[in-house]
Amino acid sequence: MTHTEVVTFLVAISIMLFFARFLGEMFSKMRQPAIIGEIIAGILLGPTIFGNLLPEFQGMLFPQTGNVSLVLNGIVQLAVIMLLIVSGLEVNLVLIAKQGKTAVYTSVLGVILPFVLGFIPFYFFSEYFGAQHGDTLIFALFMGTALSISALPVIARTLMDMNLLKSEIGVIIIASAIVNDLFGWIFFSVIIGMITSGGSTNFLTQIGGIFLFLALLYFIGKPLSDRLVPRLQEKFSYPGSILSYIFIAGLVAAAMTEAAGIHAIFGAFMAGVVIGDSSHLKEETREIIHQFVTNIFAPLFFISIGLKVDFFAHFDPFLTMIVLVLGIVGKVAGCGIGARLGGMSMSESIAIGFGMNSRGAMEIILGLLALQAGLINEAVFVALVVLALATSLISAPIMSYFLRKVKKYENLAEIFDPELVIFTGEHGREAVLRELVAKLEQRVAANGESGFSTDKFYKTMAAPVLIPGLALPHAKLPVKRPWLAISISDGGYYYEEESEEPVNITVLLVSPEDKPELHLHLLAEIASVFAEENAVERIKALKDAQLIREFFTEKL
């Protein structure tokens, strides 16, 4: 590289990183996926906008040929490998095995339906859709794969924002997305391998190669890695040595698969899977790697998309529409039907379908690699990028819309019933409890449930007094959902004869006897409400059931 080229390269990289991060941050601030900002930054800086306005200046800064372009491409290639290592780290095979049939149905149907929907039209009308390689089968297989992939990070973020990451539905979505990732990359490696090895005739050799690689990885790579990870984390510099190890292992595996005629990304991804499966790998290490890749390599990769392709010139509305419709319908229907078959309710199934629908980074990586391999043209690539962006944008709002309809009674906010708040004038413990239990019995019966009665409650009641001023009698009974009733007494009463402080607030909790963990969870949530300073005094002062509800739910 000449002196000028070095300068151009450095300037180009810093401009790319600056714009990508800046717009990415802006989107994050607006609670949208950062990747959308990063892609838009590329479109702004690339031939689409900047290149149209100042073509010479743009060409000088981001040349399409020559040394600078070569080095930039090398960095992008490296970024893809890094993204795949990170993606592999999150594959949690045990999670899938544990989730059982809902996750299996959701992920399998969520792969098959969009795959078939993508395969058929693109197989029979491949020329119209601009198949590049001439082999319609490979093209159609790729389109099927491209439409069936999901992106874990966008999904995880959406679930976290909705406080669902740890819920049943959240875990199912995460597990299904992981299966999707796994299938997607294996399919894609086979397809790309078909092209490099000269057509679909070598299909069996390809599959054989993949299995051989997986066997080597499992029987040699994994035990070796399991031994190395703890030693590196404990005996060498942390996190330096483990970070280096993960990237070196990923790069070596990538080189191995590339040399064997399977794409480099497959090796990188599988190396990530093997290392991520190690029980020794600290959560902190995973996060550090994510930070490292997310803040440097991912923005460079995503902005480079827009720098390569003119989005306006290659935008084909009809093609884009078809890709969008097939992609969204296939995914939502596939995952939705799968979830329904797996025992989820209608609203939950639709929510899962839309949750799994977000494509994000994975779609774009697939698209770019296919474009580089000459499998698809720019128009198909642009359509895939639009699919990735559109699905990442719509999945969160639609998912939350449908999930709001589902009341699972799994947290305090969902079970708090302002009708069950009593401002009592009673003074003795028995009187306060009797009033509260009677009120609850009435309410439960009005709801068509017969599992609660005063007698049953008194027989099973347990009553820890958590903090001065609060009594929390609770029981597990054959009710269908948990119930919470609250009695507030200004003057207070003594719960036990020997009590030193009067009780002002009595919170009564009844939960289904077949859900012991839910019962504990609700008790813990109530405890955390009262862990606030002066909680009892503050609740006493509220004098309004709705305000008390807010106090209870906002603390969570």
Add this chain to the structure above:
Amino acid sequence: MDAIFKKAGLAVTFSPTGKKLLSEASRLQALFGFKLYFLHVGVRDSTTEQRLHHLIEENTFSGETELVWLSGEPSKVIIKKSKEIGLDLLIIGALEKERGIKTFIGSVARNIMRHCHCPILVLTKPEGERFGFKNIIVSVCYDKKGEEAAKVALQIARHDHPEKLTLIKEINIPGLPSVVFDSGSTNETDSMRKELMGIEKQKIQFFGQGVGMEKDEFNSEVLYGVEGWECLNYAQSENADLLVVTMSEKRLNFIDRIFTHDLEFLFERIPTNTLLYK
């Protein structure tokens, strides 16, 4: 408290730990009041019989005992007989770490742990004298079986007066590190983890009280990480001499062994004396 274990079995061998196991079984019989079955796998001849009686008679047993002769593949016949008798506790010995081809071919102890129908007490460090457990760790499981397991631990603790009784729970949030991919920051993930661990700690407190433990009778600890694995390491680093874990109804299959998780970690490396409650 009702007798939790009415019939217990002890796999008797002539190994160096065999003696210590007998002494420990006699101590537990005094605590739980069960009928004790000595299960011996081997050919029944007069010499062996004499040796066995001699071994057993070195200890005094406060309750009823019975000697049962078995022949065949040890783990299989022990599992079969345990079911026939209707044992509700089986006591076996095991080496701390078993070498060899670990994943696919299980040793006797591991096979029994995987497939026996009743709770199993695996003694890796029987003391041989009338000792008591000094540091008990209970890996909490919130279901009915888990409650029973905690009650057993409590009964042992109230008898042995250990220095420490700790209830632990492992949690992890799948997919959480991916969130960092989108935001590039760990602030949110850190605070979410802290919040969930706080809630979990409360849950353990309520759980402990729910099974009848007094507030100052136990400690609670939340471990973030891989389930099964963290509990193992904790038991080891804390030098626990009894680890109580609950095994759910689900049968372990081949997949569970390929992608090692939960109890499989324990089977591969039994860290200390372990009560596997199921």
